[in-house]
Amino acid sequence: MAVFPWHSRHRNYKAEFASCRLEAVPLEFGDYHPLKPITVTESKTKKVSRKGSTSSTSSSSSSSVVDPLSSVLDGTDPLSMFAATADPAATAAATDSSRKKREREDNSIVGSDFEPWASKRGEILARYTTTEKLSINLFMGSEKGKAGTATSAMSEKVRTRLEELDDFEEGSQKELLNLTQQDYVNRIEELNQSLKDAWASDQKVKALKIVIQCSKLLSDTSVIQFYPSKFVLITDILDTFGKLVYERIFSMCVDNRSVLPDHFSPENVNDTAKETCLNWFFKIASIRELIPRFYVEASILKCNKFLSKTGISECLPRLTCMIRGIGDPLVSVYARAYLCRVGMEVAPHLKESLNKNFFDFLLTFKQIHGDTVQNQLVVQGVELPSYLPLYSPAMDWIFQCISYHAPETLLTEMMERCKKLGNNALLLNSVMSAFRAEFIATRSMDFIGMIKECDESGFPKHLLFRSLGLNLALADPPEGDRLQILNEAWKVITKLKNPQDYVNCAEVWVEYTCKHFTKREVSTVLADVIKHMTPDRAFEDSYPQLQSIIKKVIAHFHDFSVLFSVEKFLPFLDMFQKESVRVEVCKCIMEVFIKHQQEPTKDPVILNALLHVCKTMHDSVNALTLEDEKRMLAYLINGFIKMVSFGRDFEQQLSFYVEARSMFCNLEPVLVQLIHSVNRLAMETRKVMKGNHSRKTAAFVRACVAYCFITIPSLVGIFARLNLYLHSGQVALANQCLSQGTPAHSGLNRVPCLPFETTQTGKQENLKPQTESYQKFCGSRPASIPGPSSRSL
Numbered sequence: 125m126a127v128f129p130w131h132s133r134h135r136n137y138k139a140e141f142a143s144c145r146l147e148a149v150p151l152e153f154g155d156y157h158p159l160k161p162i163t164v165t166e167s168k169t170k171k172v173s174r175k176g177s178t179s180s181t182s183s184s185s186s187s188s189v190v191d192p193l194s195s196v197l198d199g200t201d202p203l204s205m206f207a208a209t210a211d212p213a214a215t216a217a218a219t220d221s222s223r224k225k226r227e228r229e230d231n232s233i234v235g236s237d238f239e240p241w242a243s244k245r246g247e248i249l250a251r252y253t254t255t256e257k258l259s260i261n262l263f264m265g266s267e268k269g270k271a272g273t274a275t276s277a278m279s280e281k282v283r284t285r286l287e288e289l290d291d292f293e294e295g296s297q298k299e300l301l302n303l304t305q306q307d308y309v310n311r312i313e314e315l316n317q318s319l320k321d322a323w324a325s326d327q328k329v330k331a332l333k334i335v336i337q338c339s340k341l342l343s344d345t346s347v348i349q350f351y352p353s354k355f356v357l358i359t360d361i362l363d364t365f366g367k368l369v370y371e372r373i374f375s376m377c378v379d380n381r382s383v384l385p386d387h388f389s390p391e392n393v394n395d396t397a398k399e400t401c402l403n404w405f406f407k408i409a410s411i412r413e414l415i416p417r418f419y420v421e422a423s424i425l426k427c428n429k430f431l432s433k434t435g436i437s438e439c440l441p442r443l444t445c446m447i448r449g450i451g452d453p454l455v456s457v458y459a460r461a462y463l464c465r466v467g468m469e470v471a472p473h474l475k476e477s478l479n480k481n482f483f484d485f486l487l488t489f490k491q492i493h494g495d496t497v498q499n500q501l502v503v504q505g506v507e508l509p510s511y512l513p514l515y516s517p518a519m520d521w522i523f524q525c526i527s528y529h530a531p532e533t534l535l536t537e538m539m540e541r542c543k544k545l546g547n548n549a550l551l552l553n554s555v556m557s558a559f560r561a562e563f564i565a566t567r568s569m570d571f572i573g574m575i576k577e578c579d580e581s582g583f584p585k586h587l588l589f590r591s592l593g594l595n596l597a598l599a600d601p602p603e604g605d606r607l608q609i610l611n612e613a614w615k616v617i618t619k620l621k622n623p624q625d626y627v628n629c630a631e632v633w634v635e636y637t638c639k640h641f642t643k644r645e646v647s648t649v650l651a652d653v654i655k656h657m658t659p660d661r662a663f664e665d666s667y668p669q670l671q672s673i674i675k676k677v678i679a680h681f682h683d684f685s686v687l688f689s690v691e692k693f694l695p696f697l698d699m700f701q702k703e704s705v706r707v708e709v710c711k712c713i714m715e716v717f718i719k720h721q722q723e724p725t726k727d728p729v730i731l732n733a734l735l736h737v738c739k740t741m742h743d744s745v746n747a748l749t750l751e752d753e754k755r756m757l758a759y760l761i762n763g764f765i766k767m768v769s770f771g772r773d774f775e776q777q778l779s780f781y782v783e784a785r786s787m788f789c790n791l792e793p794v795l796v797q798l799i800h801s802v803n804r805l806a807m808e809t810r811k812v813m814k815g816n817h818s819r820k821t822a823a824f825v826r827a828c829v830a831y832c833f834i835t836i837p838s839l840v841g842i843f844a845r846l847n848l849y850l851h852s853g854q855v856a857l858a859n860q861c862l863s864q865g866t867p868a869h870s871g872l873n874r875v876p877c878l879p880f881e882t883t884q885t886g887k888q889e890n891l892k893p894q895t896e897s898y899q900k901f902c903g904s905r906p907a908s909i910p911g912p913s914s915r916s917l
Contacts, residue, residue: 234472238528241465241521245356248517252352258308260300260341305350312338312357316364323368332407335365335423339416342459345452348504352517355458359419362462366423373401373430393430401430415455418446422463426470440467440477448484453491454514460485461518464525478526482538485522489545493582508582512550516557519550523558535563543574549583556591565599568592572612586620586629589613593632597639606640618652623662627653627669634673638680643690646677650692654699663699670699674709682720688733707744710737714760717767724769731780734764735787742788758793765797774809774824778802778831785835792839799835799848802828803855810859825859 303311315334322330338361345351376397377388390398404424411417422443428435443463450456460481467477491497492512501511527535542551552574556564564571575588593613601609613633620626630653637649653673657663663670674696681687688694700706714737725731738761745754765784770776781798788794806828809821832852839845856862 234468234528238468239524244517244521248356249353252350252514252517254305254347254350256347256350257301258303258305258347258350259344260303260308260311308350308354309357312361316361319361319364320368331365331368332420335361335420336411336416338362339419340413342419343413343415343452343455345454345500346504348454348500348506348511348514351454351458352514355462355518359462359465362419362423365420366426366466369404369424370426373397373404373427376400377430388429390430390432397430401427414446414449415459418443418450418459419462422466425466429470436471437474440471440474441480444477444480444484447481451496453488453497456488457485457515457518457522461521464522468525468528472525472528475526475530478522479534482522482526483541485519486541486545486551489551492550509584512583513587515550516554519554520557523554527559532563535559539567548574549578549580549585549588552578553583553588553591556588556595561595561598564592564595565601568596568601568609569605572609584625585616586625589616590629590632593629593636597632597635600640610637610641610645614649614652618656620656623657624666626656627666630656631669631672631676635676635680638677643681643686646681647691647693650677650690650696654692654696657699664702667700667702667705670696671705671709671712675712678713678716682716684717684721684725684730684734685727688729694733703744707741710740711756711760713737714741714764718760718763721767724767726768726770726776731768735783738764739787742791742794745790754791755793758791758797761788761791761794762797765794765801772812774805777805778824778828781805781831785831789838792841792844795835795839796844796848799832799852802831803851806855806859822859822861825856826861829856829859829861 300311315338319331319334322328322334338358342355342358374397377393404427405421408417408421408424411420421439425436425439425443428439432438440463444460447456447459447463450459464478464481467474492515497511501508523538526538539555542548542555545551552571556571571592575585575592578585578588596609610633617626617629617633620629630649634646634649634653637645650673653670657666657670677690677693678687681690697706697709700709714734717734741757741760745757768777768780770780781802785795785798788798806825809824809828829852832848832855836845836848836852839848
């Protein structure tokens with residue numbers, strides 16, 4: 125049998141490999157952009173036979189656009205298509221329900237013990253102001269992004285959008301110069317409104333332009349004193365943008381059949397929403413400048429929830445590292461503050477990124493004292509003590525986020541790291557402002573030692589003692605250290621020459637003194653305040669702080685006999701020489717007295733002091749005083765009058781009422797109260813002296829009735845006069861003072877014949893009950909009562 129050798133078939137592997145590859149499509153460099161939709165050409169090769177028969181190859185190309193945002197130009201927006209097929213009423217109800225659930229979820233992320241950013245916003249705007257002129261770089265580009273200018277080809281639409289973004293970044297800008305602070309704030313608010321309007325009109329690219337434009341302003345430190353307020357204004361716009369993007373993507377996940385659960389996962393998100401979300405991140409990634417790219421991406425950090433369970437935890441460390449590329453330490457610390465704020469809103473449990481921001485800041489802390497920053501301060505004419513406080517809002521927020529529910533070991537480690545840094549007064553102040561008050565109070569002496577070692581040239585020590593005092597007002601230090609703490613702090617405070625700096629610190633430490641010490645120490649502190657604030661009438665510029673001191677003192681001394689025995693309390697009140705402020709202080713004192721005084725008093729110290737206080741309130745009444753203000757003052761004075769009692773010393777009680785009448789004659793409700801009090805005094809005398817009607821007792825009752833009849837005519841209200849005449853006459857007759865009880869002597873005969881109805885006050889008022897009581901009391905027959913128009917009241 126013959127054997128034939130076997131030979132393998134010759135194959136051209138290069139040709140076969142080339143035939144199986146996808147067909148390449150030429151791409152011009154001018155058309156290239158990372159966000160341009162990818163055109164994929166798919167080649168399908170079908171082998172018919174392995175033997176040398178034919179093989180046929182067929183190719184087909186398909187091009188698809190995956191940019192959901194660009195589709196709004198031709199009305200094919202996925203959200204619009206989605207909404208068109210759904211029941212509008214059901215969709216709206218589902219969206220509203222989902223939004224409420226998300227708001228409840230967001231509010232429950234951090235507890236109520238965490239101070240929100242919104243509470244700090246107003247304080248920052250009020251504190252960091254400037255009189256210098258400001259500028260804004262405004263984009264004045266074309267309107268190519270509007271829906272009406274769209275071209276027919278989809279690729280052209282996308283290219284136009286990308287050109288708009290490039291055009292915005294590269295030029296076409298206009299700078300607004302010489303803006304006042306208020307003009308600047310108004311312009312930023314206009315940009316915020318423009319962002320909302322652009323979004324509402326489906327101009328998403330224009331909205332993105334506005335956000336990028338505003339974010340770029342945060343790299344400008346030309347007016348450095350205003351930077352904290354600028355940061356607050358710009359981040360408001362970023363917050364608005366982040367909320368709009370999140371709400372739009374979330375709405376894509378809601379239809380009339382399903383609603384995303386409170387704690388949804390990426391698996392619950394449909395493909396349309398994911399594509400839109402990715403598109404936003406891709407567009408933001410194409411922003412060339414670091415600062416706007418960082419801020420815009422951070423503003424939509426929450427949108428990572430639609431893409432991946434680990435998206436936020438992966439983005440936070442990357443964004444933290446991005447901040448390392450910002451050279452200006454002031455700009456970088458506020459970028460870290462914004463990242464911490466967003467991180468606390470979406471993932472407060474991810475403490476690693478928060479801690480990393482803090483430790484990165486410590487590594488760059490020495491830049492503050494470097495040549496670059498010092499040269500910048502020289503150019504702007506800003507001193508270091510004025511520059512360092514600009515860091516406080518950002519650093520306080522970072523420390524607050526880190527210390528929230530942090531273990532004691534972490535706080536101790538952070539404090540030790542701050543100790544190792546030179547010129548650490550700024551850090552120390554932020555630590556005391558952000559850490560729990562209990563943590564600071566238990567280590568008060570340690571912090572005092574650190575404060576002593578700080579260099580005062582950069583950050584004044586009195587500010588550090590003020591921060592320490594704020595903590596000690598909230599938490600108690602060890603009992604054995606309390607006096608030493610006060611002595612150490614007051615040694616520094618009393619040496620301050622600037623009255624404003626002094627009173628700002630004294631205001632805080634007065635509360636600590638009242639809380640832990642006696643009236644002697646409080647009097648010493650008040651005497652020192654008087655000593656510092658009296659020269660050159662410095663108190664006139666510090667009324668709010670002085671008012672705060674008074675409120676803190678009276679809040680801790682509810683026993684007014686002790687309060688008014690404080691030697692320097694009344695001299696301290698004499699510093700309030702502006703009438704409106706003085707009256708407000710007196711009102712505060714009387715409110716506390718009425719609230720906490722449980723028993724009637726006859727203490728001469730209390731009576732003399734409060735009569736003086738009430739006289740001050742009464743004397744402020746004039747023709748322009750509002751009726752509500754008069755009622756408030758009368759209520760406080762009447763509250764005082766009701767709490768005065770001399771027991772069975774009726775003559776002394778009547779003498780007090782006589783003195784009160786002479787002092788408070790301009791407030792009718794107070795006179796009415798005095799008349800009622802005197803009538804009760806007369807009746808009480810009758811009860812006590814029952815069966816013993818001596819001449820002295822009768823004379824006293826006649827004096828009480830005479831007091832009433834003398835006072836009643838000074839009242840304006842006809843009803844009040846009539847009722848009080850009636851009541852006083854009855855009291856006189858009940859005490860057998862017949863001469864004072866008769867109509868001729870009681871003054872009732874001086875009341876004119878009364879109509880049954882009157883319109884004196886602008887409304888119908890029935891006088892029949894008072895008239896009948898008058899007739900009954902007089903014991904006469906019903907007189908002829910004229911008609912309503914017979915005589916004016």
